[in-house]
Amino acid sequence: MIRKVSIMKPLVSIIIPVYNVQDYLVRCLDSVVNQTYNNIEILIINDGSTDNSKEIIQDYKEKYSNIIFYDQINAGQASARNKGIKECSGEYILFVDSDDWIELNCVEECVQALISSYSDLVIFDINTIKSNTIIKQVTGTNIFDSESVPWNKMYKKELWEGYQFPEGVWYEDLGVVPVIVGLTSKKVKLNKSLYNYNFTRNGSQSHQINNDKNMDILKMLQIVDVFLKGNVNENELEFLFIKHIVKNLIIRKLLVSNNINNENILEAIEFIQTRFPRWENNSYYNRRRGITSYVEKFTWKLVKYKRFKAAGAFWKIATNFN
Secondary structure (H helix, E strand, C coil), rough: CCCCCCCCCCCEEEEECCCCCCCHHHHHHHHHHCCCCCCCCEEEEEEEECCCHHHHHHHHHHCCCCCCEECCCCCCCHHHHHHHHHHHHCCEEEECCCCCEECCCCHHHHHHHHHCCCCCEEEEEEEHHHHHHHHEEECCCCCCCCCCCCEECCCCCHCCCCCCCCCCCCCCCCCHHHHHHHHHEEEEEEEEEEEEEEEECCHHHCCCCCHHCHHHHHHHHHHHEEEEEEECCCCHHHHHHHHHHHHHHHHHHHHCCCCCCCHHHHHHHHHHHHHHCCHCHHHHHHHHCCCCHHHHHHHHHHCCCHHHHHHHHHHHHHHCCC
């Protein structure tokens, strides 16, 4: 059954954590304050920025009455987002990272999709910005293809009751977003790219290699497993582990490090082999095709035989050539 958005538009809370993004913040805030949907509160949490981000926020706060500004000592992005969740008043929540931006119709499209489908969660597609290239990333509604990030989704606020982003770790998104997606039955997919992810900023976590911090991926998956084991399809949960341990942690993080840590690689292998001993038979893993998939699988074969340096060298050469 389809229904139209009522005259009384539900309040949407947009939560924006900010840390040292003075060169990107104006673009982000302009995309939020100029939304076609007008019943919005904008919660901006400055996480101890040392550049001019705070001054930019204060300037916008003077111009827009629906901006709520919180200034805290640096405690990390997870802490800033949790502050926003705690303080927000909206019926729905949307997260935006301060170096990214959203399409001007993002909120309106999401609210319409949620109400018309009687859903609690909407997931939409992403524009990934790499140099001067825009790559459209099509997502799904499963725990492994909806992306383990909070910002390509709009949530009914009640979905966050009892949950928060793990603090003091890297990859905190992974520790909570798949849990909410996996445990939410009423969700809808919006086939529109409404979020612009800025992959070009060198200071972002996506570009950092830290062998010890990268191992936080395993800690986050342990949390996910506690909540989702027995509550979601085991094949889908297994593939989520494959994506984040084999494809991301081992191949794209640990192997490309200038100082390959064999112990970390062995720990990651043991982690997935213990939880999913037959993961190489996973149907989602084996149905994948294309050059990148073949390169990943050959790299993994080298890893299995503990030829870590050869695997890292092959991956770098193959991906640079491709």
